[in-house]
Amino acid sequence: MKKALQNIENLRFLTVFLVCLTVFVSVLNSGFAQMTVVGGTTVKVETATTLNSTQNVVLGYDPITLVGGTLNVQGTLVLKKNLVNQNITPNSLGNGAIVLSGTVPQTVSGQSIIQDLAVNNPAGVTIAGNTQINGVFTLTNGLVSLGAYNLQLGPAATVSGVPSSSKMVVATGTGELRKEFASVGSFTFPVGALDVPTDEYAPVTISYNTGTFGAGNYTGVNLVDEAYSGTAISYLTMYWNVTQSGVTNFTGNASFQYNNPGDVVGTEGDIYCTKVSQTVPWITYNGANTGTHKIDAHGLTSFGSFTGNLGNGSIPPGIRSLQDKTITGAPVTCADATQTLIISGNGTYYHVLVDGSATHIAGQNIIYYPGTKVDLGGYLHGKISTIFCSPPNPILAPVIAGNINQGVQDMMDNGFFKIYPNPTPGKFTLELKGDQTESDVHIEIFGILGDRILSKDMKLERKQEFSLSDKPVGVYVIHVTSGLNTQTEKIIKR
Numbered sequence: 001m002k003k004a005l006q007n008i009e010n011l012r013f014l015t016v017f018l019v020c021l022t023v024f025v026s027v028l029n030s031g032f033a034q035m036t037v038v039g040g041t042t043v044k045v046e047t048a049t050t051l052n053s054t055q056n057v058v059l060g061y062d063p064i065t066l067v068g069g070t071l072n073v074q075g076t077l078v079l080k081k082n083l084v085n086q087n088i089t090p091n092s093l094g095n096g097a098i099v100l101s102g103t104v105p106q107t108v109s110g111q112s113i114i115q116d117l118a119v120n121n122p123a124g125v126t127i128a129g130n131t132q133i134n135g136v137f138t139l140t141n142g143l144v145s146l147g148a149y150n151l152q153l154g155p156a157a158t159v160s161g162v163p164s165s166s167k168m169v170v171a172t173g174t175g176e177l178r179k180e181f182a183s184v185g186s187f188t189f190p191v192g193a194l195d196v197p198t199d200e201y202a203p204v205t206i207s208y209n210t211g212t213f214g215a216g217n218y219t220g221v222n223l224v225d226e227a228y229s230g231t232a233i234s235y236l237t238m239y240w241n242v243t244q245s246g247v248t249n250f251t252g253n254a255s256f257q258y259n260n261p262g263d264v265v266g267t268e269g270d271i272y273c274t275k276v277s278q279t280v281p282w283i284t285y286n287g288a289n290t291g292t293h294k295i296d297a298h299g300l301t302s303f304g305s306f307t308g309n310l311g312n313g314s315i316p317p318g319i320r321s322l323q324d325k326t327i328t329g330a331p332v333t334c335a336d337a338t339q340t341l342i343i344s345g346n347g348t349y350y351h352v353l354v355d356g357s358a359t360h361i362a363g364q365n366i367i368y369y370p371g372t373k374v375d376l377g378g379y380l381h382g383k384i385s386t387i388f389c390s391p392p393n394p395i396l397a398p399v400i401a402g403n404i405n406q407g408v409q410d411m412m413d414n415g416f417f418k419i420y421p422n423p424t425p426g427k428f429t430l431e432l433k434g435d436q437t438e439s440d441v442h443i444e445i446f447g448i449l450g451d452r453i454l455s456k457d458m459k460l461e462r463k464q465e466f467s468l469s470d471k472p473v474g475v476y477v478i479h480v481t482s483g484l485n486t487q488t489e490k491i492i493k494r
Helices: 002-029 404-412
Strands: 033-038 042-045 048-053 057-059 072-073 074-080 084-087 095-098 108-109 113-115 116-120 125-128 132-133 136-141 150-155 159-163 177-179 185-189 192-193 204-224 233-255 269-278 282-287 293-300 305-310 320-321 323-329 333-337 340-343 350-352 357-362 365-369 372-374 378-386 398-400 417-421 428-432 441-446 452-458 463-467 473-484 485-493
Touching: 033 042, 057 072, 072 074, 074 159, 084 113, 177 398, 192 204, 269 293, 282 293, 293 333, 320 333, 333 340, 340 357, 357 398, 417 473, 417 485, 428 473
Parallel strands: 033 057, 042 072, 048 074, 057 084, 074 095, 084 108, 095 116, 108 125, 113 132, 116 136, 132 150, 136 159, 150 177, 282 320, 320 340, 323 350, 333 357, 340 365, 350 372, 357 378
Antiparallel strands: 177 204, 185 204, 204 233, 233 293, 233 305, 269 282, 269 305, 417 428, 428 463, 441 452, 441 473, 473 485
């Protein structure tokens, strides 16, 4: 038995010796046959050392001992062929740099955690396993295709180089380019699509203004190089999908760039950033910047799919959100929506200056969030109507001039009940006036898009406390019925 164990140890020592010898020869000759690091063995590239491999490097896995090979790169590993990691769980490949600089297509497969990764291969690189980069991701030359796998950048990871249509991440499959955020901040995802006649660089910039960032969070981006179903007249033939996990109570902005003029159908000036969905109403944000070929949305509290769609047509969008705008001088600015106009909110602003004039027309609701301001001498015209913006703009009486937030608060104080504090950080009290406790009182609270979040009866009570602590910041609608009386008010959660 002892002899058998000794033979096993001798065999293991010989294996380690042969692997180390292979590494040594490769450093001298810059070329060798495929190198396999067997299970239980570690190959280390020392600091300030460069190891060049002209063939595949394989981290093996022993299904009997359930142990995989380890690659510990402290210096630099230059690969001309593929990196194959057969370990069944993600494992670190060291704190050094891996450079993919082949002249034929290369593949990074398996689940690897890499400190620095540089791509300098005009033939391209394919990610064939969920991969994480914690340091610097350098795009020197070549496309990085994700397919069905995710490439995640850690909280301290950065992108180096100048991404373009010839050096970017192709994220047109189900896989995502993901970024973990340590705190509020901004990151540009260097993504794009394979296109004809030239590939297209279509980066996405996500900025978090507020939020709570849990460990292992991510924000992911991919895109589809075709028009979103339902877009028409003036639109983009591309849409972006943005997801997130582990980030709560956030507000943020998103910017999407399209560089191919062929992506525009119709009139570019009529295209607006639009959050699209197959199940909920679309929301139209800011108009396209025809100079930089970008669309953007501000004050977001959730993500989804975004594209460019007609926002300046004879039939307005259902929901339009106006944010981070300064209204000044002539002519009168007119904005409309068939359902709801949302003005400012979630850390954004809408400011009508002393010489500015704005007209707002909506079929059902016009909601002014905190951040909306009209200077004395400026005018804000609002109307619920089905006659929408068209030159010349209708002449409407100004509903508020001066501090619009105080005007909203004054309107909330009327009726048979009152709510306070308003705005609220989360909890608020609903108090009935007069003799309303003689009848059953039914209370409903709705989100901005009409989703009911609470339905409750008050019996023989004059006041009761409610909480929006677990809800995003924004405006909520409170509908109260007492006998024959019905009243609807809005409450702002900050």
